Amino acid sequence: MRKLVSSAICMMLLASCANEKKEEARKPLKNQDQPKELIVTNEALESALIYEANIRQYSPEGTFEAFTKDIPQLKELGVKVIWLMPIYPISMTNRKATPELSVEDIEDEEEKKKYLGSYYAISDYTAVNPEFGSMQDLEKLVETAHENDMYVILDWVANHTGWDHHWIDEHPEYYVKNAAGEITDPMNKETGETWGWTDTAHLEYDNPDLHEAMKNEMKFWVEEKNIDGFRCDVAGEVPTVFWENTVKELKQIKPVFMLAESEKKDLFHEAFDMGYNWEGHHLKNELAQGKKTVKAWDEYMVKIDSTYQKDDYLMNFVTNHDENSWNGTIEERMGDAAELMTAFSYTIPGMPLIYSGQEYDMSHRLKFFEKDSIPKEKGEMWPLLEKLGQLKSSNPALNGAKKAADYIRIATTEDEKILAFKRLKEDKEIIFIANMSDTEVEFNVELEGDFTDYMSGEADSFNKDNTIIYPAWGYQILVK
Numbered sequence: 001m002r003k004l005v006s007s008a009i010c011m012m013l014l015a016s017c018a019n020e021k022k023e024e025a026r027k028p029l030k031n032q033d034q035p036k037e038l039i040v041t042n043e044a045l046e047s048a049l050i051y052e053a054n055i056r057q058y059s060p061e062g063t064f065e066a067f068t069k070d071i072p073q074l075k076e077l078g079v080k081v082i083w084l085m086p087i088y089p090i091s092m093t094n095r096k097a098t099p100e101l102s103v104e105d106i107e108d109e110e111e112k113k114k115y116l117g118s119y120y121a122i123s124d125y126t127a128v129n130p131e132f133g134s135m136q137d138l139e140k141l142v143e144t145a146h147e148n149d150m151y152v153i154l155d156w157v158a159n160h161t162g163w164d165h166h167w168i169d170e171h172p173e174y175y176v177k178n179a180a181g182e183i184t185d186p187m188n189k190e191t192g193e194t195w196g197w198t199d200t201a202h203l204e205y206d207n208p209d210l211h212e213a214m215k216n217e218m219k220f221w222v223e224e225k226n227i228d229g230f231r232c233d234v235a236g237e238v239p240t241v242f243w244e245n246t247v248k249e250l251k252q253i254k255p256v257f258m259l260a261e262s263e264k265k266d267l268f269h270e271a272f273d274m275g276y277n278w279e280g281h282h283l284k285n286e287l288a289q290g291k292k293t294v295k296a297w298d299e300y301m302v303k304i305d306s307t308y309q310k311d312d313y314l315m316n317f318v319t320n321h322d323e324n325s326w327n328g329t330i331e332e333r334m335g336d337a338a339e340l341m342t343a344f345s346y347t348i349p350g351m352p353l354i355y356s357g358q359e360y361d362m363s364h365r366l367k368f369f370e371k372d373s374i375p376k377e378k379g380e381m382w383p384l385l386e387k388l389g390q391l392k393s394s395n396p397a398l399n400g401a402k403k404a405a406d407y408i409r410i411a412t413t414e415d416e417k418i419l420a421f422k423r424l425k426e427d428k429e430i431i432f433i434a435n436m437s438d439t440e441v442e443f444n445v446e447l448e449g450d451f452t453d454y455m456s457g458e459a460d461s462f463n464k465d466n467t468i469i470y471p472a473w474g475y476q477i478l479v480k
Contacts, residue, residue, distance in 0.1 A: 038146040040228055040255040045273070045351070046399040048080035049389055050259075052320055054356040055087060055132050056116065057372045064128075064137040071144050077359060077382075078389025081257065081351075082145050083231045085321060086119035086155045087138065089129050091162025094199045095121065096369050102199065114370050119155070120233060121162035121199040125217040135225075142226055151228035151257055154221055158214055159237045160186050160200035167213075168201060174210045176202040186237070205239045215246040222253045229257035235272065236262035243271035259315065268312040273401070277314035277350055280304075284318065284344065287436050288337035293416045294436050298409065311402035316345040317353035324355060325368045339384065340434055340473045343455075346388040347423065347432045347477060349407050350400045359385055391454060391477070397428040414443040418470070430454075434475035442469050451478035 051074055059066035064087075074082070095103040095117040103115050116131065128135050145152045161167060167174050168183065175183040186195045186202040203210060221227040229250075235243065243258075247270070250256045260272040268275060283300055286292040304314075317323075318341050319330050330338045346352045357366065357374030361381045366372045392398045399405045405425035410433075412418040417437040423430045431451065435441045447462040454477040462478075 038149065038151065038228070040151055040257045042402045044080060044151075045257065045401040046396075046403060047078075047393045048351055048401070049078045049392060050081040050083055050315065050351055050353050051077075051079040052083045052085065052353060052355045054085050054321060054366065054374075056085075056119070057366050057374055058356050059376075060373050062131060062371060062373075064133040064141045068137075068141045068144050071141070071148055071150065075148050075150070076389075077354065077385050078393040079150060079354065080393075081151045081153060081228075083153050083259065084141075084155060086122060086157060087128050087132055088122045089124045089127050090117040090119065091121045091123040091164035091199065092117075093163035096199045098369065099196065116370055118197075118199055118369060120157050120160075120197075122157055123162045123164040124166070125161075125214075126220045139225065146226070153229040153231055153257055153259065154227055155233060156218060156230040157233045158203070158242070159234045160197065160202050162199065163201055165201070171209075171213070173207055174203055174213070176204045189237075205242060211242050211245065214242070215249060218246060219250065219253065222250050222256060229259070231259040231261065232272070233261050235260035235267055235275075236264040240264075240266050240271065243267065244269075247271045263314070265308055265312070268309065273313070274351060275312070275314050277316050280314065280348070281317055281323075284341045285333050288334035288341055290438060294419045295416055297419060297436075298415070301407065301409070313401055313404060314350045315353050316348055316350045317355070318342050318345055319355045319358055320353060321355065321366070321368075324357075324362075325365055329363055329365060330358070331363055336438065337436075337473045340436075340475045342381075342384065343388060343475055343477065344432070344434065346392050347398060347430065349404045349423075352388075352392065354385060387455065391430075391479075395428055395430060395479070396425045397423045397430040399425055411446045412443050413445075414441050417441050418443050418445070420445050420447070429480060431478035432475070433470075433478070435470035435473060438472045440469060440471050442467055444468065449480070451480055453477070454479050 053067055055064060055067055056062045071082070095115065097103050097106055097115040103112050103117070106112050106115070128138050142152045172183065176187070178184050183201050185198045185200055187193065188195060205211065218230065232238075232243070247256070247258055258272045258274075260267045260275045263275050263278055280300060283292060283297055287294075287297065318334065318338070323333070327333060334341050359382050360375045360377060361379040362374050366374070397405050405423045408422040408424060410420035410422055410431070412420050417435060418433065418441060419436050420431070420433040423432070431447065433445060444464060444467055445462065446464050448464060450459065450461050452458070453460050460476070460478065
């Protein structure tokens, strides 16, 4: 009997300690420990690059601490915004082992241990994944980023939670239910079919109480942990009114930077600063694969100009966590056009993204549900990104936020294959010319004057009557 009582007391003590630790983590930083204040401004975002940090795979340790050590190096690449992929505890219930299988489907106990689940199946919005370290480790990461003049934004998953989240039991009314009254995983609103995210439970935004609860979870990070904003997962699947009301209150605490994983234009009216350039990214892949010509890009730029407000802007990328894990590496999708498309993503309107490992010539698909690691040796990509980052950071002609530099198409005699355009702001201009094909092209371009080839440092003169030859996937960035 004594043993049973002792066990019960131990369990109570453990639970008490766990609650105390959680409450401690929720407390604001003490005044004397307040880190450097860094305020989000559009002026800073105009020349910014964003870095997507996959903490689990960034280092062999997979920790906040290991990533924090490298933050000063990211400054060399011109990084201004660090986006942390979800850093919260991951649900055990229905945990994914592969896109098709859950951990429960695997019989071998040792085999089960290697599956860490999806970052996007969150069991607690206001705690950190213990695999990554402690809340104090995260605070140190944020402080170090701010000391290096970088903002930190968190990946926010408002559309669904993991099946271990306490709302499942305490607030089942927060969730979408089927005809039998059972909580469902996220479904396609149009077809009613599952998205396959069976490790998550779909949240019901017809319930106004959920709006308030989710808003408060987001406010915790801004008020108490000095976070500078959020990248919001499948933002278009969550009602726009939720985002607008929430962002309004977040901005009463301090200015924040908001990135939507969406191109839905009404999200940018009041809630989000920037969205994903998914359509532009898919066009880059198709250009590199010879499936589309420059004409498709020209049509897309006209569409963008007529669809969005003047101060809306998008994130440009050649890879990210979804593309790398599910659709292939840059080399797999873009082949010999990889360097050109990388430079292209820096020179078009918007903000360029670097995904963990891209700077180190990563040539493999990172595992999504288990531990993996990126390479950490500088090869060809680091100096390329460093040079492009310097230009993006320093030249107003590449401004890409709410007061972006103009984009002006320049005519050539081979407009199906050659893309030439000017970026112009104030008295600064940059010219980008590229052969978007896998064959050598001879052409003339409507351009006059003396320039410097930014990548080579060599002088170059242009006359519209002179014939130019570019090799397959050849490009120039010209500055005056």
